Amino acid sequence: MRIVVAGWLTYAGDETTCREIITGGAEHIASGRAEDGCxxxxxxxxPLEPGKxxxxxxxESEEALLNHFRGxxxxAMRSHLENWELTGFGVQLYSVSGVEPVYGNDGWPRREIFGVTLGD
Structure with missing residues (x-):
């Protein structure tokens, strides 16, 4: 089953602080992307909340994510993020039971998603 990790982290500072965190963490992002199952x-x-x-x-699976957490x-990414003052976070795990495209062949959002159809 696919797993999605999604959420936010806030730091003392502003967009410049966040840019430093992301730029300095590029190697950690690249390493995560290179892991099996990512x-x-x-x-x-x-874009609307400075410092977030x-x-x-x-x-691809729970196992892939658990291996990521142990690697x-x-x-190294956790150590990198500890260089700035974390002021809040909300990161969640989501299990994905199905995957479908958002758009139909006509380029418009589909009217049916996972068997649920929008009425006219």
């Missing part, structure tokens, strides 16, 4: 791994500055970083990861790249 589908997506990204940190991004929130949005986190998104997608893993040296994860430990």
């Amino acid at each position: 589908v997506a791994y990204n940190w991004a500055i929130d 970083i949005q986190v998104y990861e997608e893993w 040296a790249p994860y430990a």
Whole structure:
């Protein structure tokens, strides 16, 4: 089953602080992306809230994510993030039972998602 890790971290400071964190952490992001079972791994500055970083990861399985948590790249990333003052966080795990495209062949959002159809 696919696993999504999504949420946010806030730091004392502003967008400049977040840019430093992300730029300095590029090697950690790249290491995460290179791990077996990683589908997506990204940190991004929130465009509306200075000091907030949005986190998104997608893993092929629970095992892949658990291996990530036990690996040296994860430990290095945690160590990197400890260089700044964390003021809050909300990061959750989501299990994904199905995956479908958002858009149909016509380029518009689909009217049916996982068997649920929007009425006219």
